[in-house]
Each structure stands twice: as structure tokens, then as C-alpha cells.
Amino acid sequence: MKMVDQIAAIPLFRGLARKQHEDLAMILMEQVFKRGNSIFFDGDEASGFYVVVSGRVKIFKLSPEGKEQILHIFGPGEPFGEVAVFTGRRFPANAEALEETRVFFILRAAFVDLVRQDPSLALNMLAELSMRLRRFTLLVENLSLKEVPGRLAAYLLYLSEGKKGINEVVLDISKNQLASLLGTIPETLSRILARMTREGFIQSSGQRQIRLLDRQGLEELASGERRLA
Amino acid sequence: MKMVDQIAAIPLFRGLARKQHEDLAMILMEQVFKRGNSIFFDGDEASGFYVVVSGRVKIFKLSPEGKEQILHIFGPGEPFGEVAVFTGRRFPANAEALEETRVFFILRAAFVDLVRQDPSLALNMLAELSMRLRRFTLLVENLSLKEVPGRLAAYLLYLSEGKKGINEVVLDISKNQLASLLGTIPETLSRILARMTREGFIQSSGQRQIRLLDRQGLEELASGERRLA
DNA sequence: CGTGGCCTTGATAAAGTTCAAGAGCCGTGG
């Protein structure tokens, strides 16, 4: 695919004039990262930001003892690292490729110029950051107000969203990574999956396939109305 | 003070032309809330957003069992509720006045028009939202990767920031509210303050005065290098 | 066929919450 078309396909750049897409094509650079490679580190100086073209990227924090908390997982079309464009100049967390990943890198100054020129780009970015804040609100709510079974139930329901009738979900990340996303450790996650299975909420086949046997029950777990025995 | 001057004093509106400040003065409405009054609820339809003129506002989530997690506390000059302007149309959390509070309320459509016209307003808002995301990153890090003593130590150091030489901090909120901000409950906070006192990190006089006796030690607690006995 | 990553399970320990009771403080109204 031609680069301009790839750019036009990115939601952040939707509604821009062809001319602007061409400008972007001039100022951005393409990079490829292999699975497990770091894209940037918490505290690094940021000279620009990224957009995922293909593959997936996790954004995460590390504790001194090495525990990891995943903040986001971004896929194709999603920007990351933009926070450092508008404040602080340093990345507030780490970024690493979860699989072979292609990204566009866009220099700060060039991008800010574009934002200044084009209100719809500004509004797109505002929408993106607002969405991000909304998700963070949920993450904080989960971490602080729900126990691990509730967080897991919420995640399973989230995975099955929009799939009416189909109660089979496929985890899109390893259980280790899922534990880190849910703010716990693999052992705890494993035990809770076992309990949910024992109590008839779910049934799993293979490492990543989970059948939701009791959606309603899961919703009650997620909202805190019910708890595991 | 005249309204236009009050508007000009708000960081979000810095760099705008006088004309724009006058436009804003036309479209915004002033409201007053008493201590403890709700400004909006999680899930409410949002027709606009707010800026604190005087007083303070807490933004928080509630669990079904009634536990509260404070997400932000905003003071004079700070906008809140903007997330609903750019996505989703509903407020993602609750807002309540911590004391007698005056706010400006700005309608969504009018504000979006202004953003469209003025790139520097857009950039100011982008900076604001980015800062907000950065703070959330810290909040998640604290909740997930630090234990309560570490969070408390970090908060005390935060309060004393910029005050070189002065090791006396004054809590700006009640201990109940502080517990909610740190993602715990008053009992736990109370116990940890007692332990910190016993171990010589701090000393308190009155309900809200705390003297930091061992800044270095607190920093080690905050970063996880050290733990309470 | 062996090695390493991922996942599971058990025993133990730590951190935090819940429940209960009581002390201190403040503003209101008698």
C-alpha cells in the first residue's frame, strides 16, 4: 500500500485534506520492531510520537522489584507516546512490541505545526486523548475498587463485546501479560480462572480459548454484586 | 473582578485574543456549589464542562459497596469534565465540591467552535489533557506497584515540593479524603501514619500538620527501596 | 530429545480490610 493511503487509514488523520496527508508522508519515518523489543523507556527524551501501522505494542510501568503493570495495548491505527509531545517532553512509561510491529514515527515540531494549521487534526487528537483518559478512569476503578475476580470477569466480558450469541472468547495476550494488565501476578490469575471454572462461570479449552458459560454471573462478579465462593 | 479578567487568568485560555475572552464571557455561566454538593454524577449526560474559579472539587469513582476512589482534586483555574466534551458525551466519574466552590460552565458546542477557530486554545487543551494522562499514569503506578506506605510517602513528599528547607507540610484534605485519594481506607492510613511516626519518619501536631523528619527515608519508602518494619 | 517459556498448584506469609469500640473536636441550639 502507498504510504499516503496508509496515513489516510489512520483514524487520527481522518478528515484531513489530501495535501495534509502528503505533508505527513514527508515528515514521518517508518520503523520496525521485533517481538519483545523496546520502543522507548520510561523517562526517555521524546522527540516525537508513534502510530502503530501493524502489530501490537504494550505500554507499561515497572516497579523496582520488577513487577509490571500494563497501561495500554495498542494495535493498528492507534497513536502512542503523544503525551510527551504536548507536555513534559519525556515518555511517562515504557513501550515494547508484543509481536513484529511496524510504526510511523512523527517529529514533535512538525506535528505541532500541523495541529496548529488544522483544527480537525486538533479535534481528532483531543478525542483520542479523551478516550484514553476515559479508559484510565476504568483502569483505576478496577485496580482500586474491584478484586481480581471482578477485574477478570470485566475483561472477559469486554473481550466478548459485540459478539452477540457467541460465548467463546480468545485471549489476545498470554496469561502472564493478562495478569500484568489486570494488576496481579500469573499465579493469582491461574487460581482465579480455576475457581471460575469450578464454579461454572467459564470453561477453557487450550491455553487461550474460554467459553463463557454464565454471562450474567460474570456481570455480577464484574460489578461486585456477587463473589466467588 | 470583571468576568473577562477572570477568564484571562485561567491557564487554559492563556494566549487567546481579547476578542475570544469576550466571546467566552458571553457563552459561559457561573455556578456556585456548597461544600459536599454534587456537581455531576458518573454517567450523567454532559452538555458542557467546567472550570474552577474558586474553591475545590473532587472527581471520584464509587464502588457498589460505597468505597470511594478519588481521581483528581481540582482547584482554581483548572477545568474538569472536558473528557465528555470530546468523547462519549457522558461524565466518566462523579464531581463534588470539597468546599464552597464557584465554577464557570461552558457549553460543549460553543466551546468546540472556539477550539476550531483558535489553534492555541486547542494546544492548551491538548497540554491539559496530556498532563492529566501523565498524572493518571502515576496514579496507576501507585495503586498497582506500590504499597500504601509508599503511596503515602510519595504524597507527603509531593506536598512538600518546592519548599526547600521547610519540612512542615499541611494536609490540604481530611484524612478520610486522603485515604480515598491513596486508594485505601481511613483505618489503614491511620495505622501507617502511626508506624511512620514510631519509626521516626514523621511527627505530627494537630490533625493536619506533619513534620517530615527523614526526607531521604521517605523517598526510599516511596520508591520501594525500603519498607516499614 | 532437551531446554526454556508458560502455566498450574500447594504451602506459607504479608498486606490490607472489616468490624467494633472509643477518644477528641466542633458547631448548634437550648
Added chain:
DNA sequence: CCACGGCTCTTGAACTTTATCAAGGCCACG
């Protein structure tokens, strides 16, 4: 001016949830 009621804060004991440490199974890949 004092007493009452309410709120905040503290402390103790029991309990719950989660993490830690240790070991073993499974599977894919070289």
C-alpha cells in the same frame, strides 16, 4: 455557656485477599 450529636480519627482483633516461594507439568522449538 454548656451539652449534645455528629464527624473525624485512632486502635485492637479477626478475617480475607493477594503475593511469595517452591515445585512440577506441558508444549514448542531448536
